[in-house]
Amino acid sequence: MEDLSRFPLRLEGPDAPMVRFDHVTKRYGDLVVLEDFCLDVAEGEMVTVIGPSGSGKTTVLRILMLERIQEGVIYVDGAPISHMEKKGRLVPASERYLRRAREPIGMCFQHFNLFPHMTAIQNCMEGPVQVLGLSRQDARERAEELLEMVGMIEKKDEHPSRLSGGQQQRVAIARALAMRPKVMLFDEVTSALDPEVIGEVTEVIRKLVHEHRLTMLMVTHQMGFAADISDRVCFFYGGRIEEQGTPEELFGNPQKERTQQFLSAVK
């Protein structure tokens, strides 16, 4: 068993990050995808992950939201989410603890996964009513506000099949925000979209960055967009952060050869 005594039970104090990956290892069978992985995301920070296919970018999001890790600890908003405290020690999280611990995290995927039998507004009300226990009236008000914010209020009574990909993705973002997450994860949210509707989705994310200062972690292939809105960009290579910095540093003056090669190949 891994010795977890070197990890704190909680992260406290003014400098505590909103998200911390603390020496995390993630394996699929024999395949080590992340090893001794460390990353902090500060409150209100927008961190973008770029890098070649298969370098582990999506895995970083998946271990926050969907999967377990083999070593290390992940913290969100001060509390461990991969582990829980028992008698003053960290032990692997139970399924029940894990579900609760992940509540402050919202996620949007490449494929929008809206509930097909529900209208746009019903999609945004379902979680708040079922999981957060809001009244239908309160959930409706919150959903309307968010659909307004993403520019979809006029289509609130449409089913997903009647919406374009870009519109569905905007509803998916509103649905995730309806759960009032402290951290939002975006996994290649524009990859499945037609080029002409990408802008309407990136515009919504831009708004979240500038007006709402939500803590966000985003995987993207769109370098221009990453350069435009990120506080920090991490270049992934072989399951590690090969290089990171502000967009100006990383895109304008990359130091490592692999970063330079990747950036010149995707230009």
Ligand code: ADP
């Ligand atoms: P990226 O997002 O950078 O393209 P991923 O994080 O999706 O990379 O994948 C990293 C590595 O982990 C790849 O080699 C991939 O094949 C492997 N992998 C991802 N998910 C699984 C899984 N469920 N089972 C086995 N291997 C996986």
